[in-house]
Amino acid sequence: MAVEQPMRTPAAASGDQTRIHNIGYRSYDGPRLGRSYATRSLYSQSLRGSYGLGRSVKSKVLPMLLFVVMCVPAAIMVAVAVATKAKDLPLDYTRYAIVMQAVISLYVASQAPQSVSRDLRFKTVPLYFSRPIETADYVRAKFAALASALFILTAAPLLVLYVGALLAKLDFGDQTKGFAQGLVSVALLSLLFAGLGLVIASVTPRRGFGIAAVIAVLTISYGAVSTLQAIADAQGSTGSIAWMGLFSPVTLIDGLQSAFLGASSTFPGGVGPTNGEGVVYVLVTLGLIAACYGLLMRRYRKVGL
């Protein structure tokens, strides 16, 4: 097969050469939309790619499956709430993403390397930089695309819950407030997870390493922090629980939203950070997102042609 191909190609090409000549080359005089359009194109291509759109069937399976897994519990809760005429949803909007954090981590781990490691591995990055876009445009497009993909993943079940709650004729004001708080929370979570995932994935052109590293960072840190918090709780040193929460992305979001977004904390003992501690949570979260962006910029400054 491999031997046949070069034999066949020239034959086909020479046979068609007359046809090529007849059609002739048409030059392009239309608009050239420049750098910001190119950045947006990269954004939409990367966002679609995060759900396997425009790629092979095989690469659609996992993201689509995880999306369904995210939404099914929400649909079940809505069904239960409607059927039992419950006064409230079984789970808070802000709590949903924390409960489903394993699914979200898995999604980041699979899609962050897909987004950046592939470009490194197949050396498509230099090709992008031979176009009008600059390093910063590439980083911003990739960051925004993965954050948007994560937001879609985490906000969709909240939307299911919200629509369901309204159908079940639950209190409109309460539900809208809870939904809005949930959206803010998952937006921050999306930015943070996307940043961490991309920084880790952009270090290696090997997709497998990227997946393993992202899972390790997200879940091991969460496991370690939860365990330490439980130990601290058992030993009665409740004051340190909140500070430990700063050291894993999931507990960081958890603490932030229980301090400011009216969420009930999942920390052992149910004691979230106070408002003062909550400010530190916000600063750390925003600082981490900014640091991820800065690291990505540094990383791609070196990846030239």
Add this chain to the structure above:
Amino acid sequence: MIATESLSKRFPRVTALDRLSVDVGPGVTGLVGANGAGKSTLIKILLGLSPATEGRAEVLGLDVATKGAAIRERVGYMPEHDCLPPDVSATEFVVHMARMSGLPPTAARERTADTLRHVGLYEERYRPIGGYSTGMKQRVKLAQALVHDPQLVLLDEPTNGLDPVGRDEMLGLIRRIYTDFGISVLVTSHLLGELERTCDHVVVVDGGKLLRSSSTTDFTQITTTLAIEVTDSDEHPDGTRAVREALHARGVDLLEGGGGLPGAGHVLLITAQGEETYDLVRDVVADLGIGLVRMEQRRHHISEVFTNEDSRTGEEQRKEAVGHGG
């Protein structure tokens, strides 16, 4: 198209470009040099991706230091290395690259279909690139460089990894980029021979310095030396000698063959005076009843640019030419 003025690029340990001043006009221009001669560095600077240490360069009249993005919008680039993701189709990939160059979605799709057809990719373009042969991949790489209808394309070693047939096709395609599409080309290669057929103009760099820049016709002034190779027969066990004697008898003087080189003894070199010489050779060979293996024009080769630097004699240069030609 391209103008550089004492352009230098120094890295901590090496000097990649050393006060290179060169002017490239429209047409197909070859950039020749050994590996590490500074070809890729020059391309990077021309695309505005790497600042020059000193000196200046302009592409399409735009300064590379300040107008990088504008240059990259109007220039196509085909990298030397592999750059194609294997799990998307050629169409999908080239459409994406067209949009990355600023083409609106509809135009991107139309131009992709056109360009892929021009480089010779048909039904295969809907299949994932991972299953393509090297030749097909090179075509996709070329297509992504042409899809936005640039005014100039920079092709970095486009014939790398291709078999002789694929090489010839690629060179033919490169020629057509200028003659049929009207897009000027800067093509790099470390093989001098393959560029002389394709380029109007050749720039030779070595160690980051300009060695020579002139049009291909200057390099290959047609002296129409004919190379003749014949078979032997029972009647003439040494066909080459028989032809040499027969030609001598008819008053055609033989040039000094490429003595010493293996196989060179079987190649006869004569100076063609015009059409008659071809007929004469044909008749002589036919009369002797032996086979004519080849009769071809042999021009001066670009490789001589290197030997010209030394003060060698013409004789030695000709030997060099035979060595590269055979």
